[in-house]
Amino acid sequence: MKIYILWLRQIKRYLRSKSRILGSLAQPLLFLLAMGYGFGSVFQKAGQGNYVNFLAPGIIGMSIIFTSVFTGIEIIWDRQFGFLKEMMVAPMSRLNIMIGRTMGGATVATMQGIIVLLLSMLFGFHPYSFIGVLFTIPVMFLVALLFTALGTMIASLLDDMQGFQLIMNFLIMPLFFLSGALFPLEGLPKVMSIITKIDPLSYGVDAFRYLLINVSHYGIGLDITVLSIITGFFLLLGGYFFKKIQI
Amino acid sequence: MDANKIIDVKNLIKKFGDFIAVDDISFSVEKGEIFAFLGPNGAGKSTTIKMLTTLLTSTSGNISINGHDPEVEPDLVRRMFGIVFQDTSLDDELTAWENMEFHGVLYDVPKKLRRERIQSLMQFVELWDRKDSLVKEFSGGMKRRLEIARGLLHHPKIIFLDEPTLGLDPQTRNHMWEYLKDLNKKEGTTIFFTTHYMEEADRIADKIAIIDHGKIIASGNSSELKKDTNTETLEDAFLFLTGNVIREETATSVDHMRTNRRMWRR
Numbered sequence: 001m002k003i004y005i006l007w008l009r010q011i012k013r014y015l016r017s018k019s020r021i022l023g024s025l026a027q028p029l030l031f032l033l034a035m036g037y038g039f040g041s042v043f044q045k046a047g048q049g050n051y052v053n054f055l056a057p058g059i060i061g062m063s064i065i066f067t068s069v070f071t072g073i074e075i076i077w078d079r080q081f082g083f084l085k086e087m088m089v090a091p092m093s094r095l096n097i098m099i100g101r102t103m104g105g106a107t108v109a110t111m112q113g114i115i116v117l118l119l120s121m122l123f124g125f126h127p128y129s130f131i132g133v134l135f136t137i138p139v140m141f142l143v144a145l146l147f148t149a150l151g152t153m154i155a156s157l158l159d160d161m162q163g164f165q166l167i168m169n170f171l172i173m174p175l176f177f178l179s180g181a182l183f184p185l186e187g188l189p190k191v192m193s194i195i196t197k198i199d200p201l202s203y204g205v206d207a208f209r210y211l212l213i214n215v216s217h218y219g220i221g222l223d224i225t226v227l228s229i230i231t232g233f234f235l236l237l238g239g240y241f242f243k244k245i246q247i
Numbered sequence: 248m249d250a251n252k253i254i255d256v257k258n259l260i261k262k263f264g265d266f267i268a269v270d271d272i273s274f275s276v277e278k279g280e281i282f283a284f285l286g287p288n289g290a291g292k293s294t295t296i297k298m299l300t301t302l303l304t305s306t307s308g309n310i311s312i313n314g315h316d317p318e319v320e321p322d323l324v325r326r327m328f329g330i331v332f333q334d335t336s337l338d339d340e341l342t343a344w345e346n347m348e349f350h351g352v353l354y355d356v357p358k359k360l361r362r363e364r365i366q367s368l369m370q371f372v373e374l375w376d377r378k379d380s381l382v383k384e385f386s387g388g389m390k391r392r393l394e395i396a397r398g399l400l401h402h403p404k405i406i407f408l409d410e411p412t413l414g415l416d417p418q419t420r421n422h423m424w425e426y427l428k429d430l431n432k433k434e435g436t437t438i439f440f441t442t443h444y445m446e447e448a449d450r451i452a453d454k455i456a457i458i459d460h461g462k463i464i465a466s467g468n469s470s471e472l473k474k475d476t477n478t479e480t481l482e483d484a485f486l487f488l489t490g491n492v493i494r495e496e497t498a499t500s501v502d503h504m505r506t507n508r509r510m511w512r513r
Contacts, residue, residue, distance in 0.1 A: 005348075005353065013341070081339060087353070089300050
């Protein structure tokens with residue numbers, strides 16, 4: 001019940017901030033349209049098929065990573081506006097606070113991912129099968145959980161928003177650009193190939209591709225295994241750092 | 248341990264690096280007492296309250312809240328007190344009612360009782376007709392009133408009020424104290440508060456402790472303090488004890504962020 005109300009709070013906040021929903025849809029759509037149609041013919045000539053189809057799962061991954069890291073980092077705002085204190089003096093464990101928040105943030109990011117999926121279908125994305133689309137949703141949640149936990153972890157270590165730009169530029173952007181969201185993972189230079197293998201998002205995007213367009217580099221089994229392990233690890237770590245917050 | 252002491256603090260110390268915020272203080276508050284904790288800015292009031300309310304861990308010393316140590320049994324201690332913080336701790340994006348409901352759920356107040364209490368408390372602070380408004384539309388005074396109502400929702404044994412009347416008009420202030428005094432009389436709720444309004448402490452508190460530079464420099468009831476310092480008013484006694492030097496508080500990163508936010512809003 002307590003975890004539920006923390007979750008509900010995140011959902012309510014999300015649904016009420018229409019400008020935030022719209023704002024966070026603009027970027028993925030711009031990427032999908034500008035790159036999808038801009039590079040479409042080059043991609044086709046290289047014998048790789050339809051670029052919009054290839055790109056859409058990557059763009060879903062993009063909207064999820066940005067939204068979930070942001071909702072995780074929102075703890076800093078809660079601290080700034082004092083609401084964190086209200087939660088911290090309540091008779092519930094720090095771990096449960098963290099779980100409730102992370103679930104809420106991950107749900108929000110999943111909703112955002114679903115919206116991007118539906119919108120991209122309007123703009124020419126053709127998923128492989130309906131069942132695949134359905135199975136994508138829990139995987140979106142898994143990816144969202146992973147990055148919300150990461151955001152929580154970062155937020156627990158930062159005192160204020162000053163460090164936020166740094167995190168955006170040196171962590172989130174690289175995670176996104178080096179994930180294979182925009183390009184195929186086949187035939188990459190050695191260094192690049194290693195980097196993409198360490199990037200958790202590349203397993204998320206690969207799983208989306210498997211389920212949505214039936215193309216996979218690592219294989220869905222490996223994708224889910226890697227994502228689950230990292231998520232578990234980040235949740236533990238996030239819980240640990242969150243526990244140490246003192247106001 | 249004296250069973251009548253609901254708050255018992257012994258040799259409490261809190262250091263932040265080299266800075267000693269709270270320097271070996273001991274005091275106690277009896278059950279049902281109205282206790283005023285006074286001191287200039289940066290004297291260590293808020294730090295002490297944070298340690299009493301499980302938000303900070305002490306460097307050394309003992310705290311007992313109704314017989315329990317906040318560091319050993321935090322959840323048990325958290326159920327026993329309500330708190331109104333110095334700065335707002337409401338969720339702006341939720342409605343007034345939702346803020347109350349959220350609090351009630353976190354404190355395990357059963358649904359039926361919760362709904363009844365929310366209504367009666369919100370009626371008392373005259374916010375019931377605004378229950379479905381988002382908190383961000385509220386004025387400072389309304390937020391304060393809502394926070395006080397919220398702090399009382401789980402019927403705590405102790406209520407901590409950190410400068411609760413800051414920025415309230417005399418009407419609201421009086422109204423609030425009437426209610427708290429009534430609660431204190433009827434339910435025996437212990438009230439622990441800080442304030443910069445000396446006449447308020449003079450009028451309301453049964454017992455007063457004055458803290459400065461992290462040390463408790465005087466305690467007793469108002470007339471004792473006035474007698475000891477040979478002064479007419481509590482304000483004079485306070486100034487006599489703490490001197491006339493104006494204290495500077497260093498801005499925290501949160502303050503900086505608030506300033507930035509104000510800039511963006513413009």
